Amino acid sequence: MxxxxxxxxxxxxxxxxxxxxxxxxxxxxxxxxxxxxxxxxxxxxxxxxxxxxxxxxxxxxxxxxxxxxxxxxxxxxxxxxxxxxxxxxxxxxxxxxxxxxxxxxxxxxxxxxxxxSNNQLPLVVVTQTSPETLPSVYKDTVTLSGLESSDPDDNGQIDSYLWQLLSGPDLDIASFNESTLSFSHPLLESNANLSWQLTVTDDEGGEASTQYSMTLNKTNELVDANAGADKNVEEFEQVTLDATNSETVTDTYQCKWQQLTGNAETLINSDQCTATFIASDVDTQTTLSFEVTVTDSKGRNDTDSLFIDVSPKALGLINDSGVGECFNNAQRINCGDEDFPAQDAELGRDSYANDLEKAGKGNLAFDYTKLNEFADEVGDDSSDFTCIRDNLTGLVWEVKSAASGVVPSTVLRDGQNHYIWDIGDTTSGVTTAGGANTTCPSNTDCGLRTYIDEVNALDFCGGTNWRVPTYNELLGLIDYGKQGQRVLIDESFFPNIPVSGAINSVNLPYWTSQTAADGTSLSQAYIIDMSDGNDLAYPKENAAYVRLVRSR
Missing domain, CATH: 2.60.40.10 (Immunoglobulins)
Known part of the structure; x- marks a missing residue:
């Protein structure tokens, strides 16, 4: 122009x-x-x-x-x-x-x-950087690197990497889009040739690729049993034995567990790769050993073992029995009698009750503190309280409200209300919830799940994590020193207990969260009878009382 x-x-x-x-x-x-x-x-x-x-x-x-x-x-x-x-x-x-x-x-x-723009395509280079000693063997971490790839343009750089396995066995690889790629050398029945392709892209969109071949060697032992790591557990704890990290070259394999040493434990599902048992009561640390045999579909097998150290629970973590007296075959006697040694009153936390420094009050070693509706502490002698804190376990317990009418014309937390057990896995024999306004005042249903939700919705006593207690938690409230009384629980801290025998055939059944493993339907859960302290595998469709608990 x-x-x-x-x-x-x-x-x-x-x-x-x-x-x-x-x-x-x-x-x-x-x-x-x-x-x-x-x-x-x-x-x-x-x-x-x-x-x-x-x-x-x-x-x-x-x-x-x-x-x-x-x-x-x-x-x-x-x-x-x-x-x-x-x-x-x-x-x-x-x-x-x-x-x-x-x-x-x-x-x-x-x-x-x-x-x-006259973009020069990148130069692609693949190197194997690990293991240091080649060839790799089973369980080695194999790493391929594309970091030596480059962009010949003066101001160019590599923007992305894409790895592809063109041929070879299936591998467990976390990412195909990094500059390096790693995998564990698999269990192989014969040598395997792998072919890789690495494509790199520069910052101007130019792509270039190269292929890389490698060989993975076969493994002499074709079954690798893995019993898992050694464990440290406490008595009464559920222990899981897990051999699912075992490997075979066949698609399927079977596991068989057996105990080698230690107190005899009852193994559940011992013929499966995941088995469980409840660690039995021990007074001192005890070592258990278990072995798993893994067998592939061609009959080849391997074994592996692990050790489990079981420790007694600390004295201050659970309540004692509440028994403070000793007896012979007919009557009460002074503790320390050589003919009737090691009685309950002479053992455990209760035997040190007079020496314990309590935060609240309670019989022998029991230590309870009364809380108001906001979870604030009130006086030990107060009659106006809503919850109880167990100062030994740290658990906070629901205190039932007084009788307000005839069920179901009652208030939400009336001690007379009772519920069916519907809080567990619905595939394990749990029944449906009870009908509305039957054994409780709920317009939804009279199942434990609904009751828990209703109490949590109130932010009751400063918490929204209320739940049904476990077997041991509920049993921890039982005071066997009250034998012969109406209930084996301290009514000065847990008032408004209903009349014995008002429902079903058990005097005062209270639900726990623990299903009774009857071997078939799992249709029963444990209850504890607050009138005598006995436990019972109780049908989940039957109604029972409940006292909710939460952690602080």
């Missing part, structure tokens, strides 16, 4: 005066500039731009208007030799030349320069 401007010049005759009556000539002179034709060039190449201006006595000035930056601007002179920048994508640079001749205004013209 050419730009123009013009001026008027008054020429006077050299031989005549330039007076008012003389003749004159008015001449218009145009100023123009042309930046040249638009260019198309390749990145990092040299190119020349040349401008033309008229009249010829003017000066040229170049500046960059837009696009990737060029070095050296502003520039003076009609002709310039420039070097195209390094660009990631095709780009347009606009340059402007300004021209000014003597006595005229400046004019300008633009030139467009299309700079084409």
């Amino acid at each position: 050419k730009a123009f401007t013009s001026i008027s010049l008054i020429f006077c005759g050299l031989l005549s005066a330039c007076g008012g009556g003389g003749d004159s000539n008015n001449t218009v002179v145009e100023t123009s500039v042309n930046a040249g034709i638009d260019l198309q060039i390749t990145e990092k190449s040299e190119f020349i731009i040349t401008a033309q201006g008229s009249p010829a006595d003017g000066t040229f000035t170049w500046q960059q208007v837009s696009g990737p930056s060029l070095d050296g601007f502003v520039l003076d002179g009609a002709e310039q030799t420039l070097k195209a920048p390094d660009v990631k994508t095709d780009s347009v640079i606009i340059l402007r030349v300004s021209y000014q001749s003597t006595g005229s205004s400046a004019v300008s013209d633009d030139i467009s320069i299309l700079v084409s």
